[in-house]
């Protein structure tokens with residue numbers, strides 16, 4: 001497996017001075033424009049005329065809002081941000097780019113738009129991302145013209161199409177000006193199931209396209225470690241407050257146990273290197289309003305740079321969603337994905353991974369996610385099991401005295417005289433890995449479950465639509481059917497009070 005986010009050691013070595021440079025960071029390659037040449041829009045395609053084309057316009061420094069207004073005045077649409085200092089724009093070939101401080105202009109090439117996983121494993125279908133100003137009717141017509149069939153799905157993100165067709169034609173599709181990126185479709189997408197997607201991580205300068213990488217994550221301290229804080233500014237009323245808090249903290253711990261990063265409760269959301277977490281409805285002051293139930297579930301701002309503080313790393317959840325724990329819309333699964341963005345990860349083309357652009361029920365990270373986060377921060381050096389005992393403090397921040405937020409109890413005890421609120425504890429014993437590859441049509445899963453009162457039921461379900469009861473409870477086993485491609489199999493254990501716990505594994509059937 002390769003990790004385009006990881007753009008190689010060169011990036012890590014130049015981390016300290018990268019921001020002063022004017023590098024174009026694509027997943028497929030890094031472009032270092034030479035200064036001094038005059039910059040013009042690329043010529044229109046072979047079918048010519050005044051048709052708008054899409055290209056990267058690179059500046060010597062971060063593009064300001066004033067610059068974007070001037071571009072709009074000249075008929076150049078700014079569509080998304082390309083780190084470090086570029087914009088994906090569209091214009092016709094006569095647009096005047098002089099006097100704007102632009103240092104380079106050029107289109108994406110087909111190889112910039114093909115996720116590397118397309119070359120290494122067969123995909124049941126392809127997820128094609130079009131530039132944001134392309135009409136979807138035009139997009140459908142283009143895909144058909146190139147020999148692909150369109151799988152209609154009304155729950156896709158704007159600009160997305162799922163298509164099927166010959167892998168040999170992908171390069172030609174990618175070469176089309178309207179296409180911005182192509183990646184393998186997940187099994188859910190290939191099956192036309194209702195899905196919820198992540199519109200991408202945000203920057204002050206806009207969304208970053210799937211073809212770009214964002215940078216190196218948070219700057220490392222002298223020890224090489226990265227210590228972040230988090231503050232809950234508001235929570236949802238749809239989930240018990242302590243549970244919501246602990247599910248989001250569990251997402252942080254999951255990343256921290258796999259990379260050299262730590263998270264500790266902070267007291268001031270406006271401090272540097274502090275992730276402010278909030279639930280909000282509609283417009284909430286950052287220029288990216290939420291859209292009510294369904295659609296966008298959450299969004300997160302990438303680290304600084306490229307974002308400025310105090311917004312960098314902040315995670316916003318749409319308060320209008322039906323947030324739940326252990327079922328859709330599962331707060332932990334979404335928080336795990338968003339925390340990946342808060343750490344600086346972009347999306348992955350691996351359909352089973354947490355960082356795939358469409359959410360799925362997740363109980364932990366996949367090897368793809370772990371390789372991605374370790375490419376930014378290196379492996380965890382702390383004991384993974386427990387949250388840090390003391391709160392690391394940013395020296396420059398107006399530091400609150402550390403609130404003694406208790407670390408999340410893994411197994412809360414029954415309140416005296418109260419209702420049982422302790423979920424069962426559940427383990428998958430076999431298979432011994434959370435991601436499994438097999439050519440078989442079914443998978444046998446077994447494990448253990450225990451509870452302070454008693455486990456009543458263990459069930460299984462798959463992301464490909466099958467479900468049933470496991471046999472046994474304390475020692476349970478289940479056999480789940482697999483479709484070709486990625487299957488996420490989720491096991492749930494319930495106790496008499498209705499508390500539940502779950503674990504899942506990703507099974508790729510070849």
Ligand SMILES: [Zn+2]
Pocket residue numbers: 198199200201337341347357
């Ligand atoms: Zn995302």
Ligand SMILES: [Zn+2]
Pocket residue numbers: 284286288299316
């Ligand atoms: Zn927001």
